[in-house]
Amino acid sequence: MQNQAKNLIDKLGIDARLLGMIGALVVIWVVFGYFTGGRFLSPRNFFNVSVQTASVAVMATGMVFVIVTRNIDLSVGSMLGFIGMTVAALQVQVLPDVLGLGHGMIWIIAAVAAILMGAILGAFQGWIIGYLTVPAFIVTLGGFLIYRGAMWWVTQGQTQAPLDPTFRLLGGGAEGTLGETLSWAFGVFAAVAAVGLMLLSRRRKSAHGFAIKPVWAEAALMVIAAGLILCFVWIMNSYPIPKGAMRRIAAAEGIELTDGLVWYHGVAIPVLILLVVTVGMTIVAQRTRFGRYIYATGGNPEAAELSGINTRMLTVKVFALMGALTGIASIIASARLNAVDVGLGTLDELRVIAAAVIGGTALSGGFGTIYGAVIGALIMQSLQSGMASVGVDAPLQNIVVGFVLVFAVWVDIVYRRRAGI
Amino acid sequence: MDKKTPLVDMRDIHISFGGIRAVDHVSVDLYPGEVVGLLGHNGAGKSTLIKILSGAYAADGGEIYINGEKATINNPRDARSYNIETIYQTLALADNLDAASNLFLGRELVTGLGTVDDDAMEAEARKIMGRLNPNFKKFAEPVSALSGGQRQSVAIARAVYFNAKILIMDEPTAALGPHETQMVSELIQQLKAEGIGIFLISHDIHDVMELCDRASVMKNGKLVGTVDVKDVTDDDLLGMIILGKRPGEDTPVV
Numbered sequence: 001m002q003n004q005a006k007n008l009i010d011k012l013g014i015d016a017r018l019l020g021m022i023g024a025l026v027v028i029w030v031v032f033g034y035f036t037g038g039r040f041l042s043p044r045n046f047f048n049v050s051v052q053t054a055s056v057a058v059m060a061t062g063m064v065f066v067i068v069t070r071n072i073d074l075s076v077g078s079m080l081g082f083i084g085m086t087v088a089a090l091q092v093q094v095l096p097d098v099l100g101l102g103h104g105m106i107w108i109i110a111a112v113a114a115i116l117m118g119a120i121l122g123a124f125q126g127w128i129i130g131y132l133t134v135p136a137f138i139v140t141l142g143g144f145l146i147y148r149g150a151m152w153w154v155t156q157g158q159t160q161a162p163l164d165p166t167f168r169l170l171g172g173g174a175e176g177t178l179g180e181t182l183s184w185a186f187g188v189f190a191a192v193a194a195v196g197l198m199l200l201s202r203r204r205k206s207a208h209g210f211a212i213k214p215v216w217a218e219a220a221l222m223v224i225a226a227g228l229i230l231c232f233v234w235i236m237n238s239y240p241i242p243k244g245a246m247r248r249i250a251a252a253e254g255i256e257l258t259d260g261l262v263w264y265h266g267v268a269i270p271v272l273i274l275l276v277v278t279v280g281m282t283i284v285a286q287r288t289r290f291g292r293y294i295y296a297t298g299g300n301p302e303a304a305e306l307s308g309i310n311t312r313m314l315t316v317k318v319f320a321l322m323g324a325l326t327g328i329a330s331i332i333a334s335a336r337l338n339a340v341d342v343g344l345g346t347l348d349e350l351r352v353i354a355a356a357v358i359g360g361t362a363l364s365g366g367f368g369t370i371y372g373a374v375i376g377a378l379i380m381q382s383l384q385s386g387m388a389s390v391g392v393d394a395p396l397q398n399i400v401v402g403f404v405l406v407f408a409v410w411v412d413i414v415y416r417r418r419a420g421i
Numbered sequence: 422m423d424k425k426t427p428l429v430d431m432r433d434i435h436i437s438f439g440g441i442r443a444v445d446h447v448s449v450d451l452y453p454g455e456v457v458g459l460l461g462h463n464g465a466g467k468s469t470l471i472k473i474l475s476g477a478y479a480a481d482g483g484e485i486y487i488n489g490e491k492a493t494i495n496n497p498r499d500a501r502s503y504n505i506e507t508i509y510q511t512l513a514l515a516d517n518l519d520a521a522s523n524l525f526l527g528r529e530l531v532t533g534l535g536t537v538d539d540d541a542m543e544a545e546a547r548k549i550m551g552r553l554n555p556n557f558k559k560f561a562e563p564v565s566a567l568s569g570g571q572r573q574s575v576a577i578a579r580a581v582y583f584n585a586k587i588l589i590m591d592e593p594t595a596a597l598g599p600h601e602t603q604m605v606s607e608l609i610q611q612l613k614a615e616g617i618g619i620f621l622i623s624h625d626i627h628d629v630m631e632l633c634d635r636a637s638v639m640k641n642g643k644l645v646g647t648v649d650v651k652d653v654t655d656d657d658l659l660g661m662i663i664l665g666k667r668p669g670e671d672t673p674v675v
C-alpha cells in the first residue's frame with residue numbers, strides 16, 4: 001500500500017515536500033473547520049486568509065533568494081514600516097497639495113515610490129554586505145533598528161490616514177477585488193496558461209528524447225492544476241459583498257440597487273499581486289541566469305566565483321530585489337489598513353523568515369523554492385487565523401507558532417537526510 | 422612543434438598570503454600540443470601558481486604572455502576569454518546543482534527568450550559525458566549525490582567542453598578508478614594531438630613520465646627547475662621534489 005502510493009507519487013513526479021506542505025495545510029484547515037463548526041472553511045474566511053497572507057508571502061519569495069545565498073535579512077519588517085510611513089505621508093501630506101486631492105496619479109506615484117525606495121535601501125544594504133563584507137546578520141540588524149527609528153522621524157510618530165482611495169484598492173476589501181466576471185476570466189486564463197506550459201515542457205522534453213511522464217499522469221496533473229485554480233476562483237466568487245459595502249459601491253458608480261441583487265467579492269487585488277510576484281519570482285529562480293547564479297552561489301560560493309560569477313554584485317541585486325518586494329508588501333499592508341502607524345510591520349521579519357523556512361528553504365544555503373515560501377506563509381497565516389477564530393489568546397498563539405516553526409524545520413532536516421540531499 | 426612563441430609564458434610570478442610566499446618568483450611556459458607536468462610536495466605552491474593563470478588569484482607581481490602577447494587576467498572570466506579552462510583540485514562544483522548546470526555554470530545555453538535552456542544543456546551534457554564516462558547516468562540528481570570519481574568526471578567535462586586552447590588540470594585523476602584514469606590519459610593524448618597545451622599537476626611520477634613532455638618542479642614556493650622528461654629518470658624527478666636538487670648537481674637550489 002505504502003509502496004503503491006510512493007510509486008504513484010514518483011510517476012506523477014511531484015515533490016514529496018510539496019505534498020507534505022499541502023497535507024499540513026489541509027490538516028490545519030480541517031481541524032479548525034471542525035472546531036469552528038465550519039466557519040473556518042467558509043468563503044469569507046478563505047478570502048480573509050488569502051488577503052492577510054499576501055504581504056508576508058510577497059516578502060517571503062524574496063527572502064528565499066536571500067537565504068539561498070547564505071544571507072539573512074532581519075530588516076524587512078522595519079523597512080516595510082519605514083516605506084509605508086514615507087509613502088503614506090507622501091499621499092496624505094505632499095501629493096494632494098501638489099496635484100490636488102484625489103488626483104489620479106497619486107496612487108501610481110506612491111506605489112512606484114514605495115518599490116523604488118525599497119530597492120534602493122536594499123541595494124545599499126547589499127553593497128555593504130557584498131563589497132564591504134560585513135555579515136548580513138549585522139547589517140540588517142542595524143537596518144532593523146535604523147528603519148524603525150527613521151519611520152518615527154518621518155511624521156514625528158503621527159499616524160497617517162486616510163490613504164488615497166485608489167491606492168487603498170491595492171489592499172483588498174470589498175472594492176479592492178477583481179469582481180465576479182473578471183475573476184472568472186482570470187481563472188480561465190490562468191488555468192489555460194498552466195496547462196499550456198505543461199504541454200510545452202512535455203513537448204520540449206520529448207523533442208530531446210528525455211524520459212517523460214506517462215500520458216495519464218500528465219493529464220491528471222493538468223486536471224489538478226486547472227481544477228485548483230478554478231476552485232479557488234469559485235470560492236472567492238462565493239463570498240457575497242455585505243449590503244453596506246454594496247450600497248457604498250452602488251452610490252459611487254451610480255447604479256440602482258434592487259432588492260434581490262447580490263454581488264460577490266472575487267479574487268482580491270493583493271492576492272492577484274501575490275500571484276504575479278510568485279509566478280515572476282519562480283521564473284527568475286528557475287529560468288534565468290540570475291536565478292541560476294543565486295543557487296550556485298548558495299551551493300558553493302567559491303565555485304560560483306571560479307565560474308566567473310560576480311558574487312558581490314549578485315548580493316547587491318538579491319538585496320535590492322528583497323527591498324523592492326518589501327516595497328510591494330508595504331503597499332499591500334498599508335492599503336489594507338488604510339492607515340500607517342509606527343507599529344506597521346513589527347515582527348514581520350520573523351514571519352517572513354519563518355514562512356521561507358517552513359517552506360523548505362535551508363539556512364545553510366543553496367536550497368529553497370518560491371512556491372514553498374508562499375505555502376509556508378499560508379500555513380502560518382492559517383494557523384494564526386484559526387487560533388484567533390477559536391478564541392486562543394495572542395500569547396498562546398505565539399507559543400504555538402514558535403513550536404510549529406521548530407517542528408517544521410526538524411521534519412525538513414529528517415526529510416533531507418532521508419532523501420540524501 | 423613551433424618552439425618560437427609559447428602558448429603560455431608566465432614570468433617571475435610571485436604572490437604571498439600573509440607572511441607565506443606561496444609562489445616565489447616562478448617562471449614556467451607551455452607550447453601548443455605540449456603537456457607540462459607541475460610537481461612538488463604538498464604546499465609547494467602548484468595550485469596557487471595555476472590559480473593565477475586561471476584568474477582565481479591576482480599575482481602580487483610578474484607577467485603572463487599568451488601567444489607572445491601580454492595578457493591581463495584579473496578574474497576567471499578573463500581567463501576563459503583566453504580559452505583557458507581549469508580543472509581545480511577542489512573541483513569547484515556547486516553541490517546543489519545537477520551535472521548539466523555545473524557544466525554550463527557561467528555560460529548557460531539560453532532560449533530565444535533569454536531564459537536558460539535546461540533541456541538543451543542536459544542534452545549536451547549527455548553527449549559529452551557519453552564520450553568521457555559512458556557509465557555516467559546521474560543527470561537528474563544534484564552533484565552532491567555523485568561519487569568522488571563521478572564528480573571529477575563532471576569537472577573534466579566542463580573543462581573540455583568549451584574548446585580550451587590551454588588546459589589546466591590540478592590532480593585530475595586523484596579520485597578516479599584505474600579504468601577512468603586510463604580514459605583521462607587517453608583524453609590527454611588526444612587533446613595534445615589537437616594542439617592544446619596542458620599544465621598537468623600530479624603527484625604520480627609514473628603518470629608524469631608517461632604523459633608529460635617537460636616537468637617543472639616547485640619546492641617551498643620556488644621553482645627548482647624545468648626538465649625534459651625524456652632526459653631524466655624517476656629518481657632524478659624525486660630528487661628534485663624532495664631534495665630540491667637538479668639532476669647532476671650536488672647542492673640544492675632551493
Ligand SMILES: Nc1ncnc2c1ncn2[C@@H]1O[C@H](COP(=O)(O)OP(=O)(O)OP(=O)(O)O)[C@@H](O)[C@H]1O
Pocket residue numbers: 438441442443461462463464465466467468469470510
Ligand atoms: N587562499 C590562501 N590563503 C592563505 N594561504 C594559502 C592560500 N592558498 C594557498 N596558501 C598557502 O600557500 C602554500 C601553497 O599552497 P598550494 O595550494 O599552492 O600548494 P600545492 O602545491 O597545490 O599543494 P598540494 O599538493 O597539497 O595540492 C601553502 O603553504 C598554503 O598554505
Ligand SMILES: [Mg+2]
Pocket residue numbers: 467468469510591
Ligand atoms: Mg594543490
